[in-house]
Amino acid sequence: MHIIVCIKQVPDSAQIRVHPVTNTIMRQGVPAIVNPYDLYALEEALRLKDRYGGRVTVLCMGPSQAEAALRKALSFGADEAILVSDRAFAGSDTLATSYALAAAIRQIQKDMAVDLVFSGKQTIDGDTAQVGPGIARRLGLQLLTYVSKIEGIDVEKKEIVVHRRAEGGAQILKTRLPCLVTILEGVNEMRFATMGDMFRAARYPLKVWDKDAAGIEDIEKVGLKGSPTVVAKVFAPQPRAQKAERIETQTGAPADLAVTLLAKLFTRYPHIEREIRKQAG
């Protein structure tokens, strides 16, 4: 089985600050990490490899620094890593990115057929959750989003059974391969790489594909030109004026505490009190 995992290098959003004067995001000095959602996808792919055998290829589009993200993926046990990197891709939005990644996956397929493509649920810097589905559409793959568990794969029949979080409940779905799966966060825990894997990752001769190697046919479809998204405005949300209040819970009976809390709630939101009294008749 051949699994491709698409990963992205993102700035660690926990450490990002908004410039107080210009209101822009201060990226300088913010460490880059593998998009945390993608790591769940990678671990899930590695588990399938452990169960059914095969190969895991990680694929990343980004600047040369994204090499670090790919090496990290290799250290966890991915077999191959490809960085799709070209000036022509600068400024790509989700539409252009999915076009470029789909092209690269077609190239990979020439070498070895692909059964599954994984991606994270979304990225922490863009939060769009559009790239995975965009790739599936372009490659004509079955699309399984928000997958919480992979029940199993029938290698003979080329079928997969997954649990999917859906509005109002869970779905158990069976579909045929090849397909694209986006994985929910928190469904697994990334393994701890062995020393051997660390060495392999550090020494691995990374494959870097430019636009030609990645098989980009229409240059108008990548980079800024291929990106219809317009960022109309960036602003930092104003902190809310309401202050949190601290209530001592160590002393006093729970019932008294409940009464205090209700009283505070009712003073702040009188309509809730009215509503409750009305319901109570």
Added chain:
Amino acid sequence: MAEKFDAIVVGAGPSGNSAAYVLARAGLAVLQIERGEYPGSKNVQGAILYSHALERIIPDFREDAPLERHIIEQRAWMLDDDSYVGSIYRSNAFNRPPHNRYTIIRAQFDRWFSRKVQEAGALTICETTVTDLHMDGSRVVGVQTDRAGGSVYADVVILADGVNSLLARKAGFHGELQPRDVALAAKEIHFLPESAIENRFNVQGGQGVVIEMAGKITRGMVGTGFLYTNRESITIGIGCLLSDFQESGISPYALLEQMKMHPAIHPLIEGSEMKEYSAHLIPEGGYNAIPAVYGDGWLMVGDASMFVNGIHREGSNLAMTSGQLAAETVIELAKEGRPMTANNLARYRKKLDDSFVIKDLKKYRRMPDILEHNHQFFTDYPEFLNRAAHTMVTVDGVDKKSKEREIRSGLVTRRSRLGLLGDAFKLWRAFE
């Protein structure tokens, strides 16, 4: 199968990076192991970079190293509760390249240095902790890491694992670190727009200011505070002997909070936004606390060896130079085909003795003891100096001669004639 290298360097701080870089450039097979997520992720430093030590290792470092500001002005403040007296040295000569000192952000600087190390050909592995040394009798032959299949071997292991080297302690190379030999420093980085920094510190372009502080801010403990200007942020911190923190029960965080409220300091950071808080130990035991720094199959560099000059707040430069000297020792022995025995590695200590590292530490060898036993340097003197200045500059109709008399008698009541003479003598001996 376990791998074998010519040298293993434990740690990717300034000492480890220097050692690994010099070794790799000489063509040795080098493995560097760092426990942090990336080099610099665990490191805490002011930070002032002293160019000279790095220049000897990477002469053209200025071309791409992440440097914040070059220092053109040094202030030294003695603080009382709501005043300070101080000195300032500012010179246009510091504006002429090559610059002598820079402020840096360690997390960025260490990553840059590590990239150089890797480009030079060393293999750097992060997020991996060395948990033990592999010994063959008394000889170090490799390291054990916390990963599965984690043994790696080498002809020589360079311990660059920083202050409180657990490895050295485990292997019996040092004893337990003494609280009187280390300072605990708390530090914050505050974001402040470039224009605000230029206005508040009277600088332009890439110029920067350093303020070193002593006095009431340490509440009687042996220690100092500092404030450095970065490009778009201010680094502010304070450190005192761990033994003093233990005795006083004051928390480093509370001490820093209080320091930030000092009327002379607060306006400098007012309106800034805190970016990070961190705390770290600084080895301050000086010359007398230096442990054995070499043995069969191993060398120790940087903070692990207590190579910090607390008086001048220098550490990273001693770390870099010791790393370089350790690497050069290994390269020489390898070229001569000699084994990495304690006898042969003793050359490293000789090189250190001939360098500023040991010479400076030796010069101030009495200092830690004197400061530890004479807290008046951190209490009475700053207070006295401030009161004296206050008396002199207050115009109130009292004649100047009487003012001088008042100041003198104030000093003697605080510290007695003999005490004063004694203090002067101690300081003279310490700086002699």
